[in-house]
Amino acid sequence: MDALLQFIFSGVTVGAVYALVALGFTIIYNASDVVNFAQGEFVMLGGMITVFAHQAGLPLALAAVLAIIVTAAIGVALNKLAIEPARGAPVVSVIIITIGASILIRGATQLIFDKQLHRFPAFSGDDPIRVMGATILPQSLWVTGGALVVFAGLWLFFTRTLTGKAVLATANNRIAAQLVGINTGAIMTLSFGLSAAIGALAGVLITPITLVSYDVGVALALKGFAAAMLGGMGNPKGALVGGLMLGLLEALTAGYLSSQYKDAVAFIVILAVLFVMPQGIFGKSSTERV
Amino acid sequence: MLTVEGLRSRYGRIEVLHGIDLEVKSGEIVTVVGANGAGKTTLLKCLSGTQPVSDGRIVFRGESLNSVPAHRRLAHGLAQSPEGRQIFTNLTVEENLRLGAYLHSDERVDRDMTEAFALFPILREKRNLAAGGLSGGQQQMLAIARALMGRPSCLLLDEPSMGLAPLLVAQIFEVVTELKNRDVTVLLVEQNAYGALRIADRGYVMETGHIIISGPAAELIADPRIREAYLGL
Ligand SMILES: Nc1ncnc2c1ncn2[C@@H]1O[C@H](COP(=O)(O)OP(=O)(O)OP(=O)(O)O)[C@@H](O)[C@H]1O
Ligand SMILES: [Mg+2]
Numbered sequence: 116m117d118a119l120l121q122f123i124f125s126g127v128t129v130g131a132v133y134a135l136v137a138l139g140f141t142i143i144y145n146a147s148d149v150v151n152f153a154q155g156e157f158v159m160l161g162g163m164i165t166v167f168a169h170q171a172g173l174p175l176a177l178a179a180v181l182a183i184i185v186t187a188a189i190g191v192a193l194n195k196l197a198i199e200p201a202r203g204a205p206v207v208s209v210i211i212i213t214i215g216a217s218i219l220i221r222g223a224t225q226l227i228f229d230k231q232l233h234r235f236p237a238f239s240g241d242d243p244i245r246v247m248g249a250t251i252l253p254q255s256l257w258v259t260g261g262a263l264v265v266f267a268g269l270w271l272f273f274t275r276t277l278t279g280k281a282v283l284a285t286a287n288n289r290i291a292a293q294l295v296g297i298n299t300g301a302i303m304t305l306s307f308g309l310s311a312a313i314g315a316l317a318g319v320l321i322t323p324i325t326l327v328s329y330d331v332g333v334a335l336a337l338k339g340f341a342a343a344m345l346g347g348m349g350n351p352k353g354a355l356v357g358g359l360m361l362g363l364l365e366a367l368t369a370g371y372l373s374s375q376y377k378d379a380v381a382f383i384v385i386l387a388v389l390f391v392m393p394q395g396i397f398g399k400s401s402t403e404r405v
Numbered sequence: 406m407l408t409v410e411g412l413r414s415r416y417g418r419i420e421v422l423h424g425i426d427l428e429v430k431s432g433e434i435v436t437v438v439g440a441n442g443a444g445k446t447t448l449l450k451c452l453s454g455t456q457p458v459s460d461g462r463i464v465f466r467g468e469s470l471n472s473v474p475a476h477r478r479l480a481h482g483l484a485q486s487p488e489g490r491q492i493f494t495n496l497t498v499e500e501n502l503r504l505g506a507y508l509h510s511d512e513r514v515d516r517d518m519t520e521a522f523a524l525f526p527i528l529r530e531k532r533n534l535a536a537g538g539l540s541g542g543q544q545q546m547l548a549i550a551r552a553l554m555g556r557p558s559c560l561l562l563d564e565p566s567m568g569l570a571p572l573l574v575a576q577i578f579e580v581v582t583e584l585k586n587r588d589v590t591v592l593l594v595e596q597n598a599y600g601a602l603r604i605a606d607r608g609y610v611m612e613t614g615h616i617i618i619s620g621p622a623a624e625l626i627a628d629p630r631i632r633e634a635y636l637g638l
């Protein structure tokens with residue numbers, strides 16, 4: 116029982132990160148129909164830039180804010196320089212462009228920073244909190260709390276603000292959105308910036324637990340993608356549920372089978388979703404998209 | 406109000422509009438009728454900026470629209486209710502209407518929505534439902550109402566009668582006529598030539614990318630060539 120609770124704690128923590136990565140996939144997919152495989156690099160950049168800004172003398176909080184802003188700018192640049200010019204190209208070509216971008220970002224990070232593993236201090240110390248026989252790190256609470264705040268904030272943005280509705284409208288029908296006066300290009304910019312910022316925030320939150328190096332983005336992109344597929348690509352609620360489910364599945368697999376199999380879970384989830392329910396848990400039928 | 410000169414447009418290498426000249430004066434209802442594939446929708450898409458123009462000029466209230474991107478044309482006063490309705494299916498009826506007034510955030514938005522509901526009472530009943538669940542006729546009403554929320558001075562309507570039962574068609578055409586009292590000029594594209602010419606002031610007949618006949622609507626209805634080819638009379 117204690118062991119199960121322990122697995123659930125660790126599953127929810129990584130699951131929250133997967134959920135944030137999946138949310139990044141979702142936002143960009145909705146705005147542009149692009150599956151952005153550079154999404155994992157945003158997480159990596161969030162961690163790496165914070166590490167080096169902190170080492171350079173900035174207070175941790177300021178370093179984190181800087182990392183999120185710089186990463187958001189990189190997300191916007193990705194859209195302007197690589198995605199927008201390819202407007203009208205087949206979806207597969209655009210996906211390959213995002214994979215190319217992720218290789219470029221990884222290479223540049225390795226050159227500008229280094230290839231070492233890094234961490235910075237946890238926000239509230241490293242003393243585990245005991246809960247019913249299991250323990251949880253204070254940083255895990257930061258991760259899950261941070262994810263919840265992001266999801267709640269985004270929910271408010273989409274349901275309560277006209278700009279949020281404009282994003283939904285653009286996702287639903289780009290031409291019609293233009294006809295009511297929405298600058299869909301600006302919505303794309305906003306979406307890429309927002310996705311990158313959310314990814315960077317995930318990197319800032321998780322780095323004290325999992326550490327960061329230039330190459331952690333690849334696995335995160337894969338897992339975030341699996342989570343987004345599981346929940347239903349394009350659905351924020353699906354990103355949250357898919358992320359948490361994948362995190363729990365991984366933790367339980369690692370705990371009860373072997374940690375060797377942990378990384379296979381994401382692949383199995385992707386395959387299972389493709390075969391059994393291509394729309395995912397909350398997916399809408401593809402005919403609904405225009 | 407709207408002048409089109411020598412308008413040409415193409416899909417890839419295939420030109421489908423071969424130099425269209427057309428004029429809409431303030432306060433008029435003007436209709437463009439023509440058979441399937443004549444290029445009516447392409448013409449309206451050029452006017453709303455969602456289809457590239459390869460040659461010719463579009464002048465609206467004295468300003469050239471040629472280089473104005475689609476999302477800025479509504480701010481100039483030009484709204485479109487597109488072919489196939491193109492409502493936001495995943496959003497509610499009310500959200501669709503609110504987005505129609507995306508450019509506005511004053512008190513008039515609420516008043517305009519009340520007016521839209523007065524024009525199409527069924528939309529008030531369904532205001533909180535997903536627009537994708539509406540019937541075809543209701544979606545058409547929503548598309549028109551959404552376009553009106555943008556406070557256009559000129560409304561482009563693409564086949565509002567398409568696929569609707571005769572009673573609904575009559576209702577939609579009645580609303581179009583009523584727009585005159587609201588100072589909204591209308592350019593109405595229709596395959597339903599008889600219905601459109603009956604409510605229009607002037608009409609253009611389009612065939613394979615050319616305007617072949619134009620004139621006052623009453624004259625076109627009386628024209629034997631049109632009676633035979635388009636009105637089935
Ligand atoms: N997206 C497209 N790509 C290529 N050709 C197109 C496209 N849309 C329309 N066409 C062609 O352009 C011509 C004009 O089409 P358009 O839709 O403008 O006609 P229409 O008068 O609106 O017809 P309808 O009454 O059926 O709506 C047709 O020959 C059509 O096949
Ligand atoms: Mg048409």
